[in-house]
Amino acid sequence: MYSTCLSHRIPLLLGLCLCLSQPSCFAQTSAVVAGRLAQLQKRADKGFTHEQIELAEAYMKGQGVQRNPSLAAYWYEKAARNGDPAAEHQIGYLYSAGLGVPRDQIRAAHWYQLAASSGLPTARVNLGVMYLYGRGVPKDIARARELFQQAADHGEGVAATYLGVLEFTGKGGPPNLQAARKCFQQGVRLHDPVAAYELATFYQKYDTQTHDNREVADLLRRSSDRGYVRAKYALGIMLLNAPQLTRSPAEAIKLLEDASNAGDWLAAMALGDISSSGYHAAKDFARAFYFYKVAMLEGGSPAQEAVSPKLEAVAPSVSEKQQSEATEQANFWIEQHRAPLMFVLQAGGAIPTFKDLSTPAMESSER
Secondary structure (H helix, E strand, O other), X not given: OOOOOOXXXXXXXXXXXXXXXXXXXXXXXXXXXXXXXXXXXXXXXXXXXXXXXXXXXXXXXXXXXXXXXXHHHHHHXXXXXXXXXXXXXXXXXXXXXXXXXXXXXXXXXXXHHHHHHOOOHHHHHHHHXXXXXXXOXXXXXXXXXXXXXXXXXXXXXXXXXXXXXXXXXXXXXXXXXXXXXXXXXXXXHOOOHHHHHHHHHHHHHHOOOOOOHHHHHHHHHHHHHOOEHHHHHHHHHHHHHOHHHOOOOOHHHHHHHHHHHOOOHHHXXXXXXXXXXXXXXXXXXXXXXXXXXXXHHHHHHHHHHHHHHHHHHHHHHOOHHHHHHHHHHHHHHHHHOOOOEOEOOOOOOOOOOEOOOOOOOEOOOXX
């Protein structure tokens, strides 16, 4: 029923390497409570960089204060102007994404350059992204590759993943699948969840003779357990076809629900298929109708084409009242989840980052 092959959908690029996508790279904000907020504000106003960063992070995450990206950007830029590399990197991301400030790729590149010059590996990754696409700087793939390599040499797993993508797609030279595999393997060793997803996909599509489904599933789990949405979808589909690899009977459905809740329309469509067919779950046409509606709202034109026939097929089995309720629920859901996520929030793990905020998708194929 479901294709077992993960098509190699290269996320070039996934979005910029945001400090907030990792456990906090700034001062811990657990102490930012009402009693301390005034003290933080007072010291930040006096120009203390540490407190400016702590206050900015509190506003960005909504910890102890109401979430306010504009105030977060204000304090990050204050700290950046004091020469703090992490703040330079963070305000660079906010300018590149247009979060709390107007989107400005030239300013983003300026701040990334300063942070990269201080040796910050994540800034080198993001500056490499800018050179790769010519955003805020002249397009220069060779310079991008150089920056990715520098970051990877300093232990930045996502940089190794980007190098693998460049090797795989032949950006800046002929495609080299063996070099791509080595880069993805390095990314896995450096604990990058995207590298684990890419390596699993590579093994399944290009190296099937030496890597079995269990090894592929293990890599996808490493990625999924870190919250990577594409891995959740891919693993969920794989487990539907290979239930002997599941940890629990409900694992596949839960993975697809997580991916759908993060904005993956293919996962929502798969949940609709499961509900309409009764395969792996009780047949429920109203539930299928709802998920098809969500998929169409999440996925835009590609989803409209793929899902419309499915929706039309189940509609006769769903009452008008149920259709109205499902449509209302789907519209409400999409209003609350307008931005698709790359990562699912986990306790002590990844913090959600928005997909493709700053860079266009450059992918070899669609899933």
